[in-house]
Amino acid sequence: MARPKIALIGAGQIGGTLAHLAAIKELGDVVLFDIAEGTPQGKALDIAESGPSEGFDGTFKGTNDYADIAGADVCIVTAGVPRKPGMSRDDLLGINLKVMKSVGEGIAAHAPNAFVICITNPLDAMVWALQQFSGLPAEKVVGMAGVLDSARFRHFLSVEFGVSMRDVNAFVLGGHGDTMVPLARYSTVGGIPLPDLVEMGWTTQEKLDAIIQRTRDGGAEIVGLLKTGSAFYAPATSAIEMAEAYLKDQKRVLPCAAYVKGALGLDGLYVGVPTVIGAGGIEKVIDIKLNKDEQAMFDNSVNAVKGLVEACKGIDSTLA
Numbered sequence: 404m405a406r407p408k409i410a411l412i413g414a415g416q417i418g419g420t421l422a423h424l425a426a427i428k429e430l431g432d433v434v435l436f437d438i439a440e441g442t443p444q445g446k447a448l449d450i451a452e453s454g455p456s457e458g459f460d461g462t463f464k465g466t467n468d469y470a471d472i473a474g475a476d477v478c479i480v481t482a483g484v485p486r487k488p489g490m491s492r493d494d495l496l497g498i499n500l501k502v503m504k505s506v507g508e509g510i511a512a513h514a515p516n517a518f519v520i521c522i523t524n525p526l527d528a529m530v531w532a533l534q535q536f537s538g539l540p541a542e543k544v545v546g547m548a549g550v551l552d553s554a555r556f557r558h559f560l561s562v563e564f565g566v567s568m569r570d571v572n573a574f575v576l577g578g579h580g581d582t583m584v585p586l587a588r589y590s591t592v593g594g595i596p597l598p599d600l601v602e603m604g605w606t607t608q609e610k611l612d613a614i615i616q617r618t619r620d621g622g623a624e625i626v627g628l629l630k631t632g633s634a635f636y637a638p639a640t641s642a643i644e645m646a647e648a649y650l651k652d653q654k655r656v657l658p659c660a661a662y663v664k665g666a667l668g669l670d671g672l673y674v675g676v677p678t679v680i681g682a683g684g685i686e687k688v689i690d691i692k693l694n695k696d697e698q699a700m701f702d703n704s705v706n707a708v709k710g711l712v713e714a715c716k717g718i719d720s721t722l723a
């Protein structure tokens with residue numbers, strides 16, 4: 404059977420890391436696309452030349468021509484601009500919306516059957532716009548954010564509790580911005596929910612609150628340290644986890660920015676929710692039950708995302 408084809412739209416920091424991870428995990432043949440001439444070609448060749456030592460098979464092509472993504476099974480989109488210190492993700496909306504238009508048209512023309520994972524910020528609005536511009540089915544177009552935000556939460560918790568990250572599970576829902584909703588009640592260490600761990604005296608509510616806030620600020624913390632760009636290792640790993648779930652029909656339960664109509668009281672919006680990813684793309688949105696406080700935080704986040712979607716419609720009248 405032929406290897407799957409993975410198209411990476413954007414060959415910057417995340418795009419290059421995605422290509423390297425896809426190579427090491429032997430997920431398929433990789434095409435790196437970018438408007439910058441030489442960058443995708445150089446990264447593709449560099450990664451291919453690591454093959455003999457690493458011992459992977461697969462082909463790696465860099466290109467500036469959308470025709471080369473033809474027939475891709477998965478497209479992962481990082482094309483656009485990252486924020487700089489002092490900026491919010493939302494400040495990228497105008498510039499990255501234009502990028503989503505050209506990327507959506509490129510995917511529609513050459514890879515209409517692909518499972519598309521958007522990473523470009525501001526994430527929830529950009530994945531919505533990408534689905535609109537490409538016209539692909541909503542269950543095949545999804546945004547990566549919840550896996551990353553939850554991984555940050557899990558990492559901070561594992562350090563606090565002094566346990567393996569493998570035994571920490573966490574869910575962060577809502578929009579990928581300052582209003583994101585880390586759900587303590589649905590997050591566990593060794594299967595024990597965080598509120599119970601506070602009651603047991605293993606940590607304090609103050610420490611847990613600080614970890615939740617650090618999770619919300621996780622992207623900005625890295626932007627502040629790097630100064631010239633944003634996180635790329637953990638974002639790439641998170642998107643590869645989603646791509647692998649699709650390619651191997653793993654039925655993974657992952658928090659993603661999915662199109663939600665009906666569940667969680669939503670009437671057609673891309674926002675972070677628990678999903679099941681398998682060969683059908685987003686096969687299920689889990690209609691998680693929230694308590695009053697959680698619902699208020701989720702509603703606040705939903706409203707922030709709705710505001711960004713309206714802003715997109717104001718910029719590009721074809722979206723209205």
Ligand SMILES: NC(=O)c1ccc[n+]([C@@H]2O[C@H](COP(=O)([O-])OP(=O)(O)OC[C@H]3O[C@@H](n4cnc5c(N)ncnc54)[C@H](O)[C@@H]3O)[C@@H](O)[C@H]2O)c1
Nearest residue numbers: 413414415416417437438482483484485522523524547638
């Ligand atoms: N969703 C998340 O959790 C998450 C996490 C990290 C970063 N991001 C976002 O991902 C995006 C990419 O981040 P990065 O660090 O890889 O940035 P980067 O600047 O390193 O790479 C972006 C690449 O996009 C290319 N590009 C620009 N316009 C293009 C177009 N029209 N078509 C094709 N390629 C184009 C650029 O040439 C560049 O190589 C940013 O918007 C960033 O904010 C999101």
Ligand SMILES: O=C(O)C[C@H](O)C(=O)O
Nearest residue numbers: 486492621622623633634
């Ligand atoms: O914070 C950013 O600008 C990038 C990304 O959204 C992240 O969370 O790392």
